[in-house]
Amino acid sequence: MPPTVRSQAAVLEKVGASLQLAELDLAAPGPQEVLVRIHASGVCHSDLSVMTGVIGTPLPAVLGHEAAGVVEAVGPGVTRVVPGDHVVLSWSPSCGACDECLRDLPQLCTAAWPAMFAGGLLDGTSRLSRAGEPVYHYSLISSFAERAVVSERSCVVIPREAPFEVASIVGCAVTTGVGAVWNTARVRPGDRVAVLGIGGVGLSAVMGAAAVGAWPIVAVDRVPDKLELARSCGATHAVQWAGSAEDTAEAIRSASGGGVDYAVEAIGRPEVGLAAFLSTRARGAAVLIGISKEGETLDLPLLSIPRLERRVLGSIYGSARPERDFRLILDLYLAGRLPLDRLVSGRLPLDGVNEALELVRAGLATRTVLLPTTEATGSHR
Numbered sequence: 001m002p003p004t005v006r007s008q009a010a011v012l013e014k015v016g017a018s019l020q021l022a023e024l025d026l027a028a029p030g031p032q033e034v035l036v037r038i039h040a041s042g043v044c045h046s047d048l049s050v051m052t053g054v055i056g057t058p059l060p061a062v063l064g065h066e067a068a069g070v071v072e073a074v075g076p077g078v079t080r081v082v083p084g085d086h087v088v089l090s091w092s093p094s095c096g097a098c099d100e101c102l103r104d105l106p107q108l109c110t111a112a113w114p115a116m117f118a119g120g121l122l123d124g125t126s127r128l129s130r131a132g133e134p135v136y137h138y139s140l141i142s143s144f145a146e147r148a149v150v151s152e153r154s155c156v157v158i159p160r161e162a163p164f165e166v167a168s169i170v171g172c173a174v175t176t177g178v179g180a181v182w183n184t185a186r187v188r189p190g191d192r193v194a195v196l197g198i199g200g201v202g203l204s205a206v207m208g209a210a211a212v213g214a215w216p217i218v219a220v221d222r223v224p225d226k227l228e229l230a231r232s233c234g235a236t237h238a239v240q241w242a243g244s245a246e247d248t249a250e251a252i253r254s255a256s257g258g259g260v261d262y263a264v265e266a267i268g269r270p271e272v273g274l275a276a277f278l279s280t281r282a283r284g285a286a287v288l289i290g291i292s293k294e295g296e297t298l299d300l301p302l303l304s305i306p307r308l309e310r311r312v313l314g315s316i317y318g319s320a321r322p323e324r325d326f327r328l329i330l331d332l333y334l335a336g337r338l339p340l341d342r343l344v345s346g347r348l349p350l351d352g353v354n355e356a357l358e359l360v361r362a363g364l365a366t367r368t369v370l371l372p373t374t375e376a377t378g379s380h381r
């Protein structure tokens with residue numbers, strides 16, 4: 001068993017502050033836990049939402065929940081990985097035994113979610129500390145750091161050919177977007193799809209729809225440059241936000257020949273959710289991925305639900321089974337069927353984390369990836 005190690009990490013001390021780099025103590029992995037050297041960590045909007053207080057989590061905490069790296073050591077009883085394995089980390093280390101896991105809904109595991117909000121690992125305690133005082137985990141991972149100790153259930157072994165920077169974003173944005181299309185909606189060839197909100201998650205949904213032969217694929221955003229990017233990732237049509245849900249929905253209906261089968265909402269705002277719903281044709285579904293503020297509501301034209309058999313589908317983490325889907329997504333990437341490189345809009349060292357978060361705040365980055373381990377960043381095709 002390795003002793004406690006030192007790890008440089010980006011700490012959020014309090015809501016409203018920027019992140020501060022600090023040398024923390026990282027305890028050795030306990031039973032069923034794994035020490036991972038972080039090679040790449042994507043910067044996600046959820047990290048920013050913690051900093052602004054929209055998402056609550058115990059502080060001080062090390063943020064970061066979208067990462068890939070190499071297993072350095074394993075605790076007692078670990079069977080899924082061995083040192084040297086390349087892994088993507090899942091922020092939903094499902095237990096396999098609760099009611100939701102038994103219903104094949106590991107993304108809704110009732111053991112993992114409370115542990116996530118408690119700021120520890122699955123046993124409720126943190127492996128991170130500073131001068132003997134605990135520093136909390138965020139999302140059961142904390143990857144804005146050189147190293148992380150995580151549950152072995154968070155570790156999904158990936159092919160060594162997969163570059164770490166692409167693998168890292170499979171841990172959150174890609175799986176959330178692609179999985180909403182493949183798992184939640186189960187889009188089939190020829191289904192008409194709209195994607196509202198072209199960030200990392202929305203672009204991933206566009207790519208997922210293109211990979212399964214959806215047509216048309218209508219990208220929707222306020223920003224013309226993002227619509228162009230969506231076209232380069234497989235969108236067949238582009239609609240600029242028209243100022244209201246009704247007008248935008250009308251433009252999508254027109255572009256899609258009378259309404260879409262699935263309208264994926266990747267923003268988390270009521271007016272965008274309404275536009276998604278109104279853009280669907282009969283039996284169509286709004287697929288709601290975006291995380292809204294607590295207490296937001298969505299008003300829908302009720303009569304059209306029975307009359308047109310319209311539906312609303314919720315999707316968290318792409319309704320994914322990480323141990324299956326991470327590998328599948330990376331295999332398709334390596335085969336040239338998912339152009340995930342296009343999602344990586346920039347790379348920064350760990351001490352560039354606040355700059356990366358500023359790009360998220362300004363809506364300027366598709367995905368900025370931090371590279372905390374600069375001497376090895378994976379092989380690139």
Ligand SMILES: [Zn+2]
Binds near residue numbers: 045046065066172173
């Ligand atoms: Zn995320």
Ligand SMILES: [Zn+2]
Binds near residue numbers: 095098099109110112
């Ligand atoms: Zn469970």
